[in-house]
Amino acid sequence: MERRATGFLKNYGDILLLLLGIAVGSVVGMFFPGTVEWLKPVGDVFLNLLFASVVPLLFFAIASAVANIDGSQRLGRIISVMVAVFLGTVVIAAVCTIVALWLFPVEAPSTVGGPGTTRELLQGDPNDTWGAKLVRFVTVDEFYRLLSRENMLAFVIFSFLVGIAAMRSGGPGAAFRGFLASGNEVMKHLLILIMKVAPIGLGAYFAYQVGTIGPELFGFYAKPLGLYYVLGVCYFAVFFSLYAYMAGGRQGVSRYWRNNILPSATAISTCSSIATMPVNLVAAQRMGIPAAVANVVIPLGMTLHKNGSSMSSIVKIYVAFVLIGRDFFEPMTLLTAVGITVLVSIVAGGIPNGGYIGEMLMISVYGLPTEAIPAVLIIGTLVDPIATVLNATGDTVAAMLVSRFALGRNKRNRDGINGTD
Template identity: 80%
Template sequence: MQNKLSRFLENYGGILLLLLGIVLGSIVGVFFPEAVGWLKPLGDVFLNLLFAAVVPLLFFAISSAVANIDGSQKLGRIISVMAGVFLSTIVIAALCTMVVLWFFPVEAPQVPAESVSELLQAGSDDTWGDKLVRFVSVDEFYKLLSRENMLAFVIFSFLTGVAAMRSGQAGDSFRKFLSSGNEVMKHLLILIMKIAPLGLGAYFAYQVGTIGPELFGFYAKPLGLYYLLGAFYFLVFFSLYAYIAGGRSGVDRYWKNNILPSATAISTCSSIATMPVNLAAAPRMGIPASVANVVIPLGTTLHKNGSSMSSIVKIYVAFVLIGRDFFEPATLITALGITVLVSIVAGGIPNGGYIGEMLMISVYGLPTEAIPAVMIIGTLVDPIATLLNATGDTVAAMLVSRFALGRKGLNTEGIENG
């Protein structure tokens, strides 16, 4: 019993502490609204630390990942098909979420107009060309270090990784520096996140104190929509993917062997912890070892259906809070791009979803007041998001087997006789 309790606290302790901070902050906001002005600086300090850490963290995470690709990881047919499957399923998950939010919109709590007036006016005179140039490039190196130019910084980090990868033996020291820097920045983020319950609790107290208790009802609907959509996607779309890969027998074999991975994902809230169970289940699903040993480990970092869906929900919630239209074509296209980028980049970073939120806020130019809302959403959807992220890797491997190796890619004989 004690071991079970210890494992539970290890896996969910961070979420429970964050929820405790939110609850206490809400109580303060409801009963002591005059005190929220004193608490808001605590939230500001936490958010400033995150913003300060996100630039070097993204640089080391992206550049080190690209720089350390070796010859055995170069794109062959399996890798090419895997990239297509990963991208397709991530985009499908995002589009499904957009459709659901379109049909079931969320009403925003009343927010003082002056708090967002500057935001609504910002960039209104920019042309499409101006916006494109500003998003993807800067004219001075120092501007890359600003979170206002995050996409340009991501592109620069990727190109740095490519250059380091191609530099051969002369770049060994630099590649080691990138890997070492990546580990250091991961631990820095872990340290910063230890004060998340205090920082977000203080910000939530401020939101409740200024917007009012109606904020609770506002969070309930997007959370409910996410859980219902997540369950639907898990059962229906994963079954569809398994059917495309292996027919009815593929569906049967997938679900028969997906019970333990699903339980592991929910109980640990960790895609990495689920990876060994996925690898063990893969042969019983008919996935060849040559595919499973490539797709599942890489999928743990790069393939995240649950994160794709939650990213769209977070962006939508932020837009609703500030009174902007989420369903403008430019906003939707940008949201898809951010979702794909977050699903790929943030996977190898502890609490990587929070880095995605920083990227989202920076790209759209949203006020920092929107960050606590999207962080809270991200935390509360974590169990089912992990379920979709982790168990989606095996069904993706089934699809890769089908499209990379042909109709006989899956071990269909084993499926039929299993």
């Protein structure tokens, strides 16, 4: 019993501390509203530390991941089909979430300000042409401008290009690739250090929000959270079954769910895709997925394929837009949201607390005010258990799809693939 309690605290300790900080901050904001102006600077310091770490962390994470791709990962058709499956399922998850939010909208607390509270960076000059907006959005004309959060997408593209150049530089670029890998490790530990003070920083900021907006804020958070959990469970049951059917017919559905119980339990009990990966590999073997596919798709999927993160990213963007009074369902906003979702699914996987960096990226790309940041951080924390289940167990059904379309394994499981039917 003691060991079980220790394991629970190890897996959920950070979340519990964060929730405790938010709860204490809420009580302070509700009963001692006169103190919130003194607490807000504490929250601002934490958010500024996060913002300051975003640029170097994203650079090293993206550039090192691209630069250190080796020849063993280039498995031709398996890799190309895997990429298509990853992108397709992540985009489907995002679109489903957008539809659900459109059908069941959330209203902002009445005391929240309107559009005037935000910097309208994306609107720019109304006389701008589409071409001018595109150029300004994806590139800059001076290197130092890449280091600004206002040009985050251009910075991400630059980081990818640096990674590709480092990968193609061969022997002369070995030292630089080592530098990128080392820098990535250093920035991971920097983020871990910053997140140690998250309960205090977010607690202080939440005290300010409750003190200025009021208790109705809790009812506001309950609606998108409830929607996410209901949608997550439905997506888990319906779409994963559909993917398994596409991969192997009725037998595929049976094999998937019969062998997915332990990975699902592991994901929800550990809140960790990494901890679920070994169980996923065993489950994949029992599902009849060839080792050549499972050993590539599942480890890479742990980092690059996140259905739950895709859905939560859309919900966070929506919540932020509702809070500041902007229209989330404007077409360009939706397209950008899907693009950010795909990017977050790729970037966040290799970073501890990587979801927070994804949220900072979202805030930066849209040019949202700092008032929106605690909202998306809180949403991200509270949806973590079900998001982890969708992220982790989605990798095995993705491996089934890759096996079907890359190797031509049909629904009767021919060609020597052993299942557990």
